[in-house]
Amino acid sequence: MPHKLAPVAVDAMGGDHAPGAIVQGAINAARNGLAIILVGPEERVRDELRRHHAAKSLPIEVHHAAEVVEMDDHPGQAMRRKKQNSIRLSFELVKAGKACGMVSAGNSGAVMAGAMFVLGRIDGVERPAICSVVPALKGNPLMLDMGAVVDCKPSYLVQFALMGELYSRKVAGVHKPRVAILSNGEEETKGTDLTRAAAAALRKSSIGFVGYCEGRDILTGEFDVIVTDGFTGNVALKTMEGAVKVVTELLKRSLYSTAISKLGGLLAKKALDGMKKRMDWREIGGAPLVGVNGIGFISHGRSDALAIECAIRRVRDAARSHFVEEIAAAVAPTEALVEAARAEAAQHAARHVAPTEA
């Protein structure tokens, strides 16, 4: 029998539609039997609970947090100066074991900063990462890092691969995850100094590393874990969002212009709704942090009640899997990591002996 989990801490003040949508999402999750701690200014949160007619019998507690991190706050400064902010206090609950994990739709830099500040990184992890779950044609591939670490070393990418593989196996339930590094071509000779060194190391690891994948493979679902630096990952994710938006817009226009009056409009709406449902980021439930000492999820800034409810469920799934406890073992120095370090040292030396400038 699984051990009874502590409740999920939910930052009531994060996101464009906070606290209303957040509280509503928490209520929906609680109605489905998940225990919640809402973290935010107590009076305001209780008002929202009343406004949404939350029954007293629901498993929802409120934990007072006097301060709120704004979207334009500097993440590190917010954690240090606003000691009573709802993100930080959510992580404090996780650290104390009073919550099994937390989710916030607020300032994502501040969520990562809060995780580092309160939970810290797991022994041996060089840089924690933000995973994103991608709404692919089949399956839901993980992609990491999505923006936590923009300037990467090969060993960071190697660890992202090891942590992502563990998450895919333990939380997403993929039997033998196919792990790839995102690159500008499939051949081994492609990529940058960074990706080549990381790929060389991962080829010697015990995980199912299949080499490079390309931008066009992200949404196909051929790969379960897609590894990249935080800069490229963020650009790819936002490029994907932008492309989906533009294509949908163009299709909507041509459907409305070619179709016969109301019927065309109706068909268009149905089709777009169908597609939107398939690619619905809200059902994905946010992006888990990996490499920090506990469970934290970043939910989309535009999260509505459904997105928050899904995210709460994902936090629960992650907590049940105990993947956090296994990360230290997953990233422990193996031949792959030692190799990556060696490649790095060699590259460094090469740059000094013979500058790359031709």
Added chain:
Amino acid sequence: MPHKLAPVAVDAMGGDHAPGAIVQGAINAARNGLAIILVGPEERVRDELRRHHAAKSLPIEVHHAAEVVEMDDHPGQAMRRKKQNSIRLSFELVKAGKACGMVSAGNSGAVMAGAMFVLGRIDGVERPAICSVVPALKGNPLMLDMGAVVDCKPSYLVQFALMGELYSRKVAGVHKPRVAILSNGEEETKGTDLTRAAAAALRKSSIGFVGYCEGRDILTGEFDVIVTDGFTGNVALKTMEGAVKVVTELLKRSLYSTAISKLGGLLAKKALDGMKKRMDWREIGGAPLVGVNGIGFISHGRSDALAIECAIRRVRDAARSHFVEEIAAAVAPTEALVEAARAEAAQHAARHVAPTEA
């Protein structure tokens, strides 16, 4: 009156549908008055011309090239070992002034290698780049580099910006191009060491540099020139292609499943055709090389006759603009470039005094 241009050299052997589609595209362009030199095995090319019923009166010459670069040939080796290959000989015609420019739908690495090998880079250009023209909601932004230079220095990005700005102004006819660096956020503090150093330098330049843009801005048309390293550019472009394909596929499925029999299918087809036409890479006509001493265009490997015809027209437009002659002046050391060099030196020093490892 504009000086009469030399013909456009067309690699008859490049691309998935060569030589048939290439020859057909050349014939179509010639029928619209553009003079062409088809470069490839003479007998084979003449057979194709006959097969497509090309009138003898069309302004098409054939220039014999005994060898062909295959898609899996190593670009540099192909140029050195296959001295009679159609890509190399096309560039020889450009160099000799017998062609105003060339286009190939073949191995893109080999096209860039051929350009470097035969034409060489323009004085002062550190690294030539591949521009891509993006089918945006409005306008047709340029994005560079798309894969020629994967490991970049700040000064390369600065030069990409200067060359892209010139191309946008002189060839695309944009009055005052808005130039942005692709990054993981809009704020100055975002980006990598690379993008921050390049942005700092460009802020001091005289071009219309507007700062960072994000992946979601590529297709909106808000920016005229989007600057990035060849790795990120390639990933973004392929991610975009992949997303468009997946969304189209999903929409097609939902349209066919929700709509009422034949009418639904018809509407679906019309809508998809309308959108495809707007985002048609074939009409864009290929990706110009910038920074080499002459005009070369890489056309899509899947190019059909329409794509080749459009590319030939773009080569002509580029040749008419004389932008190649102005590149040396555009990249000549300015305060921006000197600043980028200084930033690079400082970064380099910093890495050695205090390693970034925390």
